[in-house]
Amino acid sequence: MVKARFLDGYSSQISLIEDQADRILSDVGIRFEGDNETIELWVRFGARVVGDTVYLNGADLRRLIRERAPRNFTVLARDPNEDRAIGPLHPPVLAPVYGPPNVLLRNGQRAAGSRDLYREMVSMADGFDAIGNTGHMLCVMNDVAEDDRPLEMARAHLECSGKSFMGSVASPEGALAVIEWTRANIDRRKPDTPSCHLLHLINSTPPLVYKSNPLKCLRTVAEAGEGIIVTSYMMLGATGPVTLAAALAQGYAECMAGMALAQLWRPGTSVVMGLFATQFSMRAMQPWFGDPLSQTVQLYATALARHLGIPIRGDGGITSSFLDDAQAGYEGGRATSIALTVGCDFILHAAGWLESGRTVSLSKFERESAALSGQLAALADFRTDENENRRRLSIGLQN
Amino acid sequence: MVKARFLDGYSSQISLIEDQADRILSDVGIRFEGDNETIELWVRFGARVVGDTVYLNGADLRRLIRERAPRNFTVLARDPNEDRAIGPLHPPVLAPVYGPPNVLLRNGQRAAGSRDLYREMVSMADGFDAIGNTGHMLCVMNDVAEDDRPLEMARAHLECSGKSFMGSVASPEGALAVIEWTRANIDRRKPDTPSCHLLHLINSTPPLVYKSNPLKCLRTVAEAGEGIIVTSYMMLGATGPVTLAAALAQGYAECMAGMALAQLWRPGTSVVMGLFATQFSMRAMQPWFGDPLSQTVQLYATALARHLGIPIRGDGGITSSFLDDAQAGYEGGRATSIALTVGCDFILHAAGWLESGRTVSLSKFERESAALSGQLAALADFRTDENENRRRLSIGLQN
Numbered sequence: 001m002v003k004a005r006f007l008d009g010y011s012s013q014i015s016l017i018e019d020q021a022d023r024i025l026s027d028v029g030i031r032f033e034g035d036n037e038t039i040e041l042w043v044r045f046g047a048r049v050v051g052d053t054v055y056l057n058g059a060d061l062r063r064l065i066r067e068r069a070p071r072n073f074t075v076l077a078r079d080p081n082e083d084r085a086i087g088p089l090h091p092p093v094l095a096p097v098y099g100p101p102n103v104l105l106r107n108g109q110r111a112a113g114s115r116d117l118y119r120e121m122v123s124m125a126d127g128f129d130a131i132g133n134t135g136h137m138l139c140v141m142n143d144v145a146e147d148d149r150p151l152e153m154a155r156a157h158l159e160c161s162g163k164s165f166m167g168s169v170a171s172p173e174g175a176l177a178v179i180e181w182t183r184a185n186i187d188r189r190k191p192d193t194p195s196c197h198l199l200h201l202i203n204s205t206p207p208l209v210y211k212s213n214p215l216k217c218l219r220t221v222a223e224a225g226e227g228i229i230v231t232s233y234m235m236l237g238a239t240g241p242v243t244l245a246a247a248l249a250q251g252y253a254e255c256m257a258g259m260a261l262a263q264l265w266r267p268g269t270s271v272v273m274g275l276f277a278t279q280f281s282m283r284a285m286q287p288w289f290g291d292p293l294s295q296t297v298q299l300y301a302t303a304l305a306r307h308l309g310i311p312i313r314g315d316g317g318i319t320s321s322f323l324d325d326a327q328a329g330y331e332g333g334r335a336t337s338i339a340l341t342v343g344c345d346f347i348l349h350a351a352g353w354l355e356s357g358r359t360v361s362l363s364k365f366e367r368e369s370a371a372l373s374g375q376l377a378a379l380a381d382f383r384t385d386e387n388e389n390r391r392r393l394s395i396g397l398q399n
Numbered sequence: 400m401v402k403a404r405f406l407d408g409y410s411s412q413i414s415l416i417e418d419q420a421d422r423i424l425s426d427v428g429i430r431f432e433g434d435n436e437t438i439e440l441w442v443r444f445g446a447r448v449v450g451d452t453v454y455l456n457g458a459d460l461r462r463l464i465r466e467r468a469p470r471n472f473t474v475l476a477r478d479p480n481e482d483r484a485i486g487p488l489h490p491p492v493l494a495p496v497y498g499p500p501n502v503l504l505r506n507g508q509r510a511a512g513s514r515d516l517y518r519e520m521v522s523m524a525d526g527f528d529a530i531g532n533t534g535h536m537l538c539v540m541n542d543v544a545e546d547d548r549p550l551e552m553a554r555a556h557l558e559c560s561g562k563s564f565m566g567s568v569a570s571p572e573g574a575l576a577v578i579e580w581t582r583a584n585i586d587r588r589k590p591d592t593p594s595c596h597l598l599h600l601i602n603s604t605p606p607l608v609y610k611s612n613p614l615k616c617l618r619t620v621a622e623a624g625e626g627i628i629v630t631s632y633m634m635l636g637a638t639g640p641v642t643l644a645a646a647l648a649q650g651y652a653e654c655m656a657g658m659a660l661a662q663l664w665r666p667g668t669s670v671v672m673g674l675f676a677t678q679f680s681m682r683a684m685q686p687w688f689g690d691p692l693s694q695t696v697q698l699y700a701t702a703l704a705r706h707l708g709i710p711i712r713g714d715g716g717i718t719s720s721f722l723d724d725a726q727a728g729y730e731g732g733r734a735t736s737i738a739l740t741v742g743c744d745f746i747l748h749a750a751g752w753l754e755s756g757r758t759v760s761l762s763k764f765e766r767e768s769a770a771l772s773g774q775l776a777a778l779a780d781f782r783t784d785e786n787e788n789r790r791r792l793s794i795g796l797q798n
Binding site: 291292293295296324325326327328329330331332333334336337338341342364367368371374375377378379 | 690691692694695723724725726727728729730731732733735736737740741763766767770773774776777778
């Protein structure tokens with residue numbers, strides 16, 4: 001795969017973004033709302049705290065992350081053949097769309113997400129080579145009581161697939177229940193190298209805020225020794241600055257704070273950085289998913305993560321289109337190809353995303369999963385390991 | 400733009416492909432059919448010639464190309480503001496689809512290409528920022544006598560747009576007529592830096608053949624001091640080997656021979672390398688355009704061109720889809736994004752391509768041109784010049 005080497009040569013620009021992120025951390029601070037234990041932890045770390053605003057030293061956070069977070073780690077699966085290593089040394093791991101309440105059926109009708117549709121999609125994800133992690137919340141289970149959903153989703157992933165998947169962040173209790181049940185089902189000794197059973201999506205609330213539930217979930221997950229994707233998902237001109245550079249600085253500050261927190265709760269926590277931003281349309285008053293500027297965000301985010309020494313999240317087939325039409329194909333194909341080419345390590349929303357993430361399309365899910373299987377096989381000819389690549393090329397040339 | 404730096408670190412793989420291309424050139428040779436003057440030129444160059452097969456020394460060809468061909472050059476336009484520099488130091492220059500006999504109209508009807516439709520498309524191309532060169536043969540002018548088409552197409556480009564465009568390779572006479580007429584319309588002194596008035600598409604006929612008319616056109620164009628895109632456009636498993644590595648070696652051998660020939664006819668000829676291959680579907684018995692493997696071909700082709708020190712052609716929105724649907728969007732979006740990301744210098748077929756290149760869709764033409772305008776603007780934040788990039792980022796951060 002094209003990884004790691006892509007962003008050599010941009011070090012002075014990366015330093016510039018780091019410097020500005022550090023200024024944000026030290027001068028503006030980040031608010032950690034409704035979670036005293038987090039505030040107390042920052043105080044013990046030596047940070048200046050005023051109310052729920054914490055002022056941080058960026059260099060200290062980077063040192064903490066570099067010293068403690070693994071550069072590569074493995075997410076274990078029920079089927080040991082489906083364990084997936086995540087990081088710059090490994091091929092990208094792709095997961096389906098995360099979060100949509102609605103489902104676009106194959107007959108063109110829309111339906112509310114349900115338990116049956118959820119299980120159908122996990123089975124689909126299981127069948128495609130390209131999907132290495134069956135994800136979480138492929139649709140909302142509207143026909144299941146809210147408190148029961150975390151375990152009901154985990155049950156679908158465990159029963160319909162042997163692949164790795166993602167944990168719940170509905171509540172700390174829900175997260176812990178899923179972790180315990182999943183571990184019971186992946187009943188083997190953890191390897192000596194860094195690993196976890198589940199990845200959890202913990203988002204900041206830009207600009208520069210972490211809310212109570214994500215903070216409690218982050219602590220629960222980290223203390224349990226499970227993996228976390230810390231994401232700042234900004235809308236340029238709405239929840240983030242309108243310029244690319246300033247948005248990168250803000251998002252990087254948020255991500256660093258979250259990832260450092262995970263290392264404070266438990267040194268060695270497996271973290272993935274998610275730093276993403278889309279343009280906000282003032283006409284539609286909503287974000288434009290799959291917009292071209294977000295590619296450039298992805299490029300710089302990958303460079304920042306490589307410099308920090310942790311895996312980076314990418315975003316797959318995101319689009320604002322309401323139908324799986326040319327717009328959906330173009331926006332999604334563009335976003336996915338950039339994420340793959342710059343070398344993202346974990347790519348979320350790789351299949352099924354439609355209508356700004358409010359709907360999952362079953363046909364787009366299948367189309368993208370099938371197309372990505374071919375795309376990953378093709379890009380595999382372009383590996384990180386130059387010796388291996390040389391060997392493969394030599395074989396091709398001898399044919 | 401993301402250019403030049405992208406493929407650092409793959410030098411041993413590139414050397415391997417070069418070595419194999421050299422073996423093809425010296426042991427298998429290339430056939431130059433039906434043009435004695437080309438054969439005589441190769442003999443004067445010291446090549447071994449048997450019939451119309453010429454055996455060449457790859458290192459000599461590379462030395463010739465490196466010594467004589469410009470690394471960057473400018474295509475002059477009727478409107479001096481529309482001059483476009485092509486090469487690794489400059490943003491990519493995009494041109495529309497080239498060659499389709501049919502047009503898909505906005506009402507969904509198909510029509511044979513015509514003079515009026517041609518002029519409409521040149522006007523469209525003129526209106527979009529993303530299109531830096533209005534190309535050639537946007538559709539076939541079926542309602543114009545074949546001999547009149549070269550000048551009639553040139554007239555459309557000159558009358559409906561001030562942008563640069565491409566020359567004719569219908570015949571040496573047609574090529575020369577268009578060159579002379581274009582020069583008369585771009586009536587100003589050539590700059591001291593390398594430049595030309597027209598780019599011409601000269602294709603090999605894989606495997607390992609150059610046909611008579613392209614050879615005569617190549618000579619005519621080179622001797623006239625105009626620019627040439629030398630392309631090997633292979634179908635893996637049909638006109639090229641089925642493995643990626645061997646196809647790259649074959650295509651590179653063909654390209655080197657053609658580009659060296661241009662330098663022999665006239666030292667300093669502006670050349671762009673086009674090395675592309677798509678998978679050939681044994682089920683459909685036709686190539687699959689926009690397939691994922693062609694991305695990897697594009698990646699290596701760009702690395703080969705960077706190492707040789709000449710500009711590289713990329714391919715834009717190519718697809719085998721019959722409609723501008725999700726497939727067309729995905730395949731096209733993928734191909735274009737890869738060409739842009741790896742840093743191709745001249746991207747052909749960037750707008751309008753449909754149905755394996757047999758049809759140009761007016762709506763796809765507009766959709767892609769509009770989308771690419773945004774995409775180019777976004778990628779412009781990621782420039783070759785790190786100081787400039789640093790400056791731009793700083794401005795963003797000060798906002």
